[in-house]
Amino acid sequence: MIQHNFRKLNIWKEGIQVVKETYAMTKVFPKEERFGLSSQxxxxxxxxxxxxxExxxxxxxxxxxQYLETALGSAFEWETQLIVSFEVNYLSRETFDHLSEKIQKIQNQIIKFMNSLKD
Structure with a gap:
């Protein structure tokens, strides 16, 4: 049995940073998005x-x-929502570019980590 300490995994740490930046980013979204795009x-x-x-x-x-695949799916979902946020002018180009780069880095890290795991 192989156990990993999630607190030591860079992909987990990077994920936490995305969460923090997401909450900061969505604070400036219109109030009507509170239960829509912000929540998603x-x-x-x-x-x-x-x-x-998990x-x-x-x-x-x-x-x-399997859980890493789900995390990866969530990362792609988040990237799509980021694109929508930019397309409806909720984000500046600078913020969009910064966050796009960050999420793509995490996606690549998750894929590499998944590929490194042996059964």
């Missing part, structure tokens, strides 16, 4: 490190990979 961004952001953490509790790497 926040939920998908929180899902990234949450699934990584996956570390699994006794087999193939089960851990």
């Amino acid at each position: 961004l926040q939920r998908s952001a929180v899902s990234i490190p949450s699934n990584i953490a 996956g570390t509790s699994r006794s087999r790497n193939r089960h851990f990979r």
Whole structure:
């Protein structure tokens, strides 16, 4: 049985940073988005490190990979919501570019980590 300490994983730490930046970003969204796009961004952001953490509790790497796949899916969902936020002019180009780069880095890190896990 292989156990990972999620607090030591860079992908988890990076995920936490996305959560923090998401909450800061959505504070300036219009009030009518509180239960719409803001909520979706926040939920998908929180899902990234949450699934990584939950996956570390699994006794087999193939089960851990399933949680990493879910985290990866949430990262792609979050990226899509980020694009929508930019397209409807809720974000500056600078913020969009910064966060796009950050989420793509996390996506690549998750993929590499998944590929490194042996059964």
